[in-house]
Amino acid sequence: MTSSASPRFRHQLVIPFQDADVAGMLFFAHLFRYAHEAYERFMSALGHPLAGIIGGGAYLLPLAHAEADYRRPMRLGEPIRIELGVGHLGESSFRLHYLFLGGDGQLSATAETVHVTFGVVEKRPVAIPPGLRKALEPYLLGDMA
């Protein structure tokens, strides 16, 4: 299956004044906030909202890794579209992959986050619950991701 065959979850935002630096460009760390907001909306759309997972008390989803590559500046007031896919679905962790498209539709940045299903009682990584795994699978990207 190729990347283009998988759906990506979309999230939109406008770079707010407060997130721009002295040069009028997005301060790099805010990209990770945006990625997490897209991930929150994605989980809610899948029927697994973070508030419900935390309230459920069975497992948490701490991040083990995060990275971003910045290709072009993103500017104050610029509309950004995030496209999120699942880069890898492991035994007790999954990797999300994000594209950040600028106002002209071209790629401005990419990011990845790795989330671990960590058992609250077990105090160690546990298998991704079947319901969550099944919900993530349709968004699994192909080899090109």
Next chain:
Amino acid sequence: MTSSASPRFRHQLVIPFQDADVAGMLFFAHLFRYAHEAYERFMSALGHPLAGIIGGGAYLLPLAHAEADYRRPMRLGEPIRIELGVGHLGESSFRLHYLFLGGDGQLSATAETVHVTFGVVEKRPVAIPPGLRKALEPYLLGDMA
């Protein structure tokens, strides 16, 4: 030269209330803010404060890449010590490497950021100015970084 032979720049902080999540643990994206604050203090200590570089108008230092690995949760109120070194010093970019040590002195996370010397007039990467290069060199980590 080994990593232990190079000095690392140190920066300390206490995880504030607002940076902890519902589970009382540091929200991952704030680690990048802390890394950047350590970098700002480092540049000031080297005699190249960011405000001066920006005001100078010759070049900016946009980030091309950022990544972090999280080994243990960092908690609300926990004192954190950041140790910063230069992982790589290229022609027109440099890579910084950060250790985050928790309240017990053990490693909680690591991070890296890549900074490009981008000419304001040239509108492309330019050579790291000799003065900045000379200031960064003593902090260059060895092969173990």
Next chain:
Amino acid sequence: MTSSASPRFRHQLVIPFQDADVAGMLFFAHLFRYAHEAYERFMSALGHPLAGIIGGGAYLLPLAHAEADYRRPMRLGEPIRIELGVGHLGESSFRLHYLFLGGDGQLSATAETVHVTFGVVEKRPVAIPPGLRKALEPYLLGDMA
């Protein structure tokens, strides 16, 4: 004219994970970020986007005052609707008034911000430009504000 006769500008958001504290409630300072984002969208809708004002170089709009009253906690994942009106339109400053309505449509918080039209060349407050004044007037709240 009564308050109910004036239109209010609406802005919606969902409380993201990162803005909730250990108790799962919105950290108070983020309310001011939300107010400012509503203000940015309002100014854009009026045809006076902040990026354009700053780029124009004639005046800036620094805040002279900000305040908020918190009536009920706002929670992680809760949809919030902001309703913005102009509380006062002075010679060289204007006051914005914000209602924050929770997921049940009831009032959760209120806020106010005072913005000064500060001349870049004059280095002091200057009269609100006629075009901006005219754009703000329809949103002027009555005595009940």
Next chain:
Amino acid sequence: MTSSASPRFRHQLVIPFQDADVAGMLFFAHLFRYAHEAYERFMSALGHPLAGIIGGGAYLLPLAHAEADYRRPMRLGEPIRIELGVGHLGESSFRLHYLFLGGDGQLSATAETVHVTFGVVEKRPVAIPPGLRKALEPYLLGDMA
């Protein structure tokens, strides 16, 4: 007792790059973050750290009100000294008052926050515990506050 007779708790910081806006000035909402960080350090110094209060499970300290007045811009890289005092000590709430002094030692901004002792079991405001009251009293400002 006059204001000058009461000690104020001091907290220092340097305005980081990320908190400055396009004009190189502090974005207003960050002032509330700084106030809260000073409050956290103050509570820890009094022997009532927030993490302990929350973990204790008896009461929380939600904010009922926050306000700030901005007199002068605070700039990227500027050292700021916060001086905190107790403006009012009520039955089930207390008001903190903050001075923000710029790099030249002159006043740049003031702020106030009102904190309610909210019983976790009672689900309503409860009397400030005697130990906390006693710890706050020495910092009570006089009529000039």
